[in-house]
Amino acid sequence: MTRVLVAGGGVTGLAAAHRLRTLLGPDAEIVVAEAARTLGGKLSALEVGGRRVDVGAEAFLARRPEAAARVAELGLGDQLVHPGSAASALRVGGRTVGLPPRTVMGVPGDPDVVGDALSPAGVAALRADRPGPWEPGGDVAVGALVRERLGDEVADRLVDPLLGGVYAGHADGLSVRATVPALATALDADPRSLLAAARACLPAPPVEGAPPVPVFGTLRGGLADLPATLALAARAEIRLGRTVTAVRRTAEGWRVELAAESGETAALDVDAVVLAVPPPAVRRLLADQAPGAARAAGEIELASSALVVLALPAAAAAPLAGRSGVLIGAGERRPDGLPWTIKAATFSAEKWPHLAPDTDDPEDTAVLRLSIGKYGDAASLDALRRDDPDLVSAARDDLAALTGVDAVPVESAVVRWPGGLPQYGVGHLDRVAAIEDGVAALPGLAVAGAALHGVGVPACLATADAAAERVAAHLAAVARA
Ligand SMILES: Cc1cc2nc3c(=O)[nH]c(=O)nc-3n(C[C@H](O)[C@H](O)[C@H](O)COP(=O)(O)OP(=O)(O)OC[C@H]3O[C@@H](n4cnc5c(N)ncnc54)[C@H](O)[C@@H]3O)c2cc1C
Numbered sequence: 001m002t003r004v005l006v007a008g009g010g011v012t013g014l015a016a017a018h019r020l021r022t023l024l025g026p027d028a029e030i031v032v033a034e035a036a037r038t039l040g041g042k043l044s045a046l047e048v049g050g051r052r053v054d055v056g057a058e059a060f061l062a063r064r065p066e067a068a069a070r071v072a073e074l075g076l077g078d079q080l081v082h083p084g085s086a087a088s089a090l091r092v093g094g095r096t097v098g099l100p101p102r103t104v105m106g107v108p109g110d111p112d113v114v115g116d117a118l119s120p121a122g123v124a125a126l127r128a129d130r131p132g133p134w135e136p137g138g139d140v141a142v143g144a145l146v147r148e149r150l151g152d153e154v155a156d157r158l159v160d161p162l163l164g165g166v167y168a169g170h171a172d173g174l175s176v177r178a179t180v181p182a183l184a185t186a187l188d189a190d191p192r193s194l195l196a197a198a199r200a201c202l203p204a205p206p207v208e209g210a211p212p213v214p215v216f217g218t219l220r221g222g223l224a225d226l227p228a229t230l231a232l233a234a235r236a237e238i239r240l241g242r243t244v245t246a247v248r249r250t251a252e253g254w255r256v257e258l259a260a261e262s263g264e265t266a267a268l269d270v271d272a273v274v275l276a277v278p279p280p281a282v283r284r285l286l287a288d289q290a291p292g293a294a295r296a297a298g299e300i301e302l303a304s305s306a307l308v309v310l311a312l313p314a315a316a317a318a319p320l321a322g323r324s325g326v327l328i329g330a331g332e333r334r335p336d337g338l339p340w341t342i343k344a345a346t347f348s349a350e351k352w353p354h355l356a357p358d359t360d361d362p363e364d365t366a367v368l369r370l371s372i373g374k375y376g377d378a379a380s381l382d383a384l385r386r387d388d389p390d391l392v393s394a395a396r397d398d399l400a401a402l403t404g405v406d407a408v409p410v411e412s413a414v415v416r417w418p419g420g421l422p423q424y425g426v427g428h429l430d431r432v433a434a435i436e437d438g439v440a441a442l443p444g445l446a447v448a449g450a451a452l453h454g455v456g457v458p459a460c461l462a463t464a465d466a467a468a469e470r471v472a473a474h475l476a477a478v479a480r481a
Contacts, residue, residue: 001027001028001029002024002027002028002029002271002272002475003028003029003030003031003268003269003270003271004020004024004028004029004030004031004270004271004272004273004274004471004475005031005032005033005244005254005256005268005270005272005273005274006020006030006031006032006033006236006273006274006276007033007244007247007256007273007274007275007276007277007281007285008032008033008034008035008041008244008275008276008277008278008281008449009032009033009034009036009039009040009041009227009231009238009240010039010040010041010042010043010227010276010449010460011040011041011042011043011057011226011227011230011457011460011461011464012041012276012448012449012450012460012461012463012464013032013034013041013274013276013277013448013449013464014032014039014040014227014230014231014234014236015070015230015460015461015464015465016274016276016446016448016464016465016467016468017030017032017230017231017234017236017274018074018230018233018234019464019465019468019469020234020274020468020471020472021233021234021235021236023468023469023472024472024475026235029237030234030235030236030237031236031237031239031268031270032231032234032236032237032238032239033239033242033243033244033256033258034238034239034240034241034242035241035242035243035244036240036241037240037241038240039227039228039231039238039240040056040224040227040228041056041227042056042057042417042420042450043056043057043223043224043226043227043457044056044224044415045221045222045223045224045225046309046413046415048309048310048311048367048411048412048413049311049312049365049367049409049410049411050311050364050365051311051355051365051367052221052222053222053309053348053355053367053369053413054218054222054223054224055307055309055369055413055415056224056307056415056417056420057223057457058218058223058346058348058369059083059216059217059218059223060216060217060218060223060456060457060458061215061216061456061457061458062082062213062214062215062216062217063213063215064456064458064459065458066457066458066459066461066462066465067217067226067457067458067461068080068217070226070230070461071217071219071226074226074229074230074233076219076225076226076229079219079220079221079225080217080218080219080220081217081218081219081220081352081353081354082214082216082217082218083214083215083216083324083351083352083353084324084350084351084352084353084356086321086322086323086324086347086350086351087099087322087323087324088323088324088325088326088327089323089325089326089327090117090157090158090161090326090327090328090329091326091327091328091329091332091340091402092117092118092156092157092161092329092332093117093118093119093157093329093332094332094333094335095116096326096402097115097116097117098115098117099117099327100113100114100115100117100158101113102202102205103158103162103198104180104182104183104198104201104202105142105159105162105163105179105180105183106154106158106159106160106161106162106163107146107150107154107158107159107180107183107194107198108126108154108158108195108198109195109196109198109199109200109201109202110195110199111123111126111127111195114126114154114158117157117158118153118154118157118158119153121151121153122151122152122153122154122157125150125151125152125153125154126150126151126153126154126195128150128151129149129150129193129194129195130148130149130150131149131191131192131193132145132148132149132191132194133191134187134188134191136187136188136191137188138177139175139176139177139178139184139426139427139429140175140176140426141171141172141173141174141175141176141425141426142155142159142163142171142172142174142175142176142179142180143155143159143160143170143171143172143173143174144172145176145194146159146171146194149194150194150195155171155172155330156171156329156330156331157329157330158329159171160329160330161327161328161329161330161343161344162327163179164327164330164343164344164374165327165343165344165371166179166455166456167179167303167375167421167422167423167424167455168303168304168305168343168371168373168374168375168420168421169303169374169375169376169421169423170330170374170375170376170377171330173375173376173423173425174423174424174425174426175424175425175426175427175428175429177428177429178424178425178428178429178432179424182201183197183198183201186198186200186201218352220354223457226457239258241260241261242258242259242260243258243259244256244257244258244275244277244281244285245257245258245259245265245284245285246285247273247275247285247286247289247445248288248289249289249442250269252269252271253269253270253271253272253444254269254270254271254272254273254444254445255267255268255269255270256268256269256270256273271444271475271478272444272445272446272471272474272475273444273445273446273471274445274446274447274448274464274467274468274471275445275446275447275448275449276447276448276449276464276467277449278302278419278422278449278450278451279297279298279300279302279422279451280297280298280302280419282294282297282435282447282451283295283297283298286438286439289442289445290438290439290441290442291438292434292437292438293434293435293436293437293438293439293447294438295434296430296431296432296434296435296438297431297435297451299431300422300423300425300428300431300451301375301422301423301425302375302419302420302421302422302423303373303374303375303419303420303421303422303423304373304375304381304384304416304417304418304419304420305371305372305373305374305384305416305417305420305421306371306372306373306383306384306391306414306415306416306417307369307370307371307372307414307415307416307417308342308369308370308372308391308392308395308412308413308414309367309368309369309370309412309413309414309415310367310368310370310392310395310396310399310409310411310412311365311366311367311409311410311411311412312365312366312367312368312405312407312409312410313365313366313407313410314349314357314358314359314361314362314364314365314366315362316366316405316407317347317349317357317366317368317405317407319403319404319405320347320349320350320366320368320403320405321350322350323347323350324346324347324350324351325344325345325346325347325350325351326344326345326402326403327343327344328340328342328343328344334398334401335401336401339379340398340401341372341379341383341391341394341395341397341398342370342371342372342394342395342398342399343371343372343373343374343380344370344371345368345369345370345371345398345399345402345403346368346369346370346371347366347368348366348367348368348369349365349366349367349368350366355367365410365411368399370395370398370399372384372391372394372395373417375421375423384416388414391414392409392412392414396409421450421455422450422451422455424455432451432452432453435447435451435452436452443474444471444474444475444478446466446467446468446470446471447463447467448460448463448464448466448467449463449464
């Protein structure tokens with residue numbers, strides 16, 4: 001009987017297990033080893049204020065097909081929901097303004113869309129659209145590219161908050177080619193104007209009167225339902241609290257070492273392995289088998305972050321109405337001159353109609369999420385060292401400074417994600433190529449996950465499918481031989 005080991009029970013590992021089940025059929029033995037005591041990795045939900053709230057990833061990009069397709073495949077189509085009409089905002093220049101529409105990760109294609117997000121000098125720099133050097137096929141930091149051509153304000157006020165929202169990193173440390181690949185490709189074709197390159201990436205404007213196409217989706221019960229459903233559909237043997245500590249090639253396939261929290265170890269012989277674990281684990285597990293791949297995985301930096309979830313009495317949250325959340329621009333200060341501890345706020349009860357409080361229920365709560373932590377930011381590191389009550393207090397102070405809402409929460413929670421988001425720095429795609437080239441020489445082993453071709457859930461699902469297909473093709477070839 002075929003036996004495959006999947007290391008990592010995050011959404012990637014579970015999606016790989018599910019795809020292996022559909023490819024290999026009912027008889028294959030699929031084992032998922034997960035170091036933690038729960039499944040889901042960064043897809044996780046908690047009950048706060050009587051509502052189930054995602055405390056890791058909360059939504060997937062609906063413009064990519066993978067997540068919605070998987071939701072449908074799993075029979076969860078009736079659980080799919082989209083954000084309502086509340087608009088996102090930016091905190092820039094000491095004011096809260098609307099998030100400009102139709103940008104490519106904050107890079108506008110049209111200087112007229114930036115509204116009051118930029119100062120007159122910032123708009124002038126944007127309009128100047130200075131030409132700059134661009135090596136076709138090359139790579140630079142997003143921040144460097146944008147600062148040089150469109151000015152610092154576009155970088156700090158528009159691009160940095162959006163990139164920070166996805167990667168918990170700064171525009172100055174993230175690669176154009178890895179984080180905004182369409183922009184890099186447009187510049188390869190014509191490097192003269194960054195505004196024109198952004199315009200070339202934007203989808204056609206919506207047809208007047210046509211229903212809006214949702215950009216994001218999630219599941220009514222929380223995105224954390226996705227890994228749980230994948231696990232059931234995979235009909236895998238799930239081993240929780242089991243860390244994969246070694247993978248070694250044998251004459252027949254692979255020998256995997258599993259360590260329990262008690263320190264007890266066990267060996268498992270399998271025909272194939274999918275590694276769906278974060279880069280530090282990939283580095284350790286491939287050190288002997290594929291040293292070049294291991295080295296490249298070790299070069300991927302990780303950002304740490306924390307999320308403060310507040311459940312407020314619904315009536316006290318009324319001033320948040322109409323806003324889905326606020327992103328804080330780089331270098332912004334609070335009205336009292338102090339730096340912001342939070343980098344973003346998501347007013348979940350406003351953003352998601354299914355989380356809107358019941359207006360007839362005076363006890364009902366409005367939930368919101370406040371995010372803390374950006375890679376390479378000393379103040380962020382200091383903030384993340386604070387204990388939970390201190391972090392809640394700092395986040396509440398920021399919320400009050402941002403919105404005037406200072407109600408005592410009915411309940412709060414702090415969830416920390418140490419090393420939770422890989423940083424796609426300049427040269428990231430070379431590191432990914434080194435990992436994939438190294439693994440290509442190892443028959444029956446595949447890697448997948450957030451460190452490779454996108455940190456978002458749809459990209460993780462795509463790598464999971466690719467890994468499962470690689471393993472299935474290998475097993476079919478072995479069976480034929
Ligand atoms: C706070 C936060 C918010 C986010 N928000 C969004 C969002 O709204 N939308 C979106 O699309 N993306 C979001 N992301 C990104 C996205 O959630 C992640 O990139 C994605 O969930 C990663 O999934 P994964 O399975 O590859 O990795 P993980 O979720 O990290 O899963 C890997 C699993 O492997 C386990 N593991 C590690 N080492 C071993 C080992 N040696 N043996 C066995 N198991 C091991 C870990 O315990 C973990 O469970 C967010 C990320 C964070 C941190």
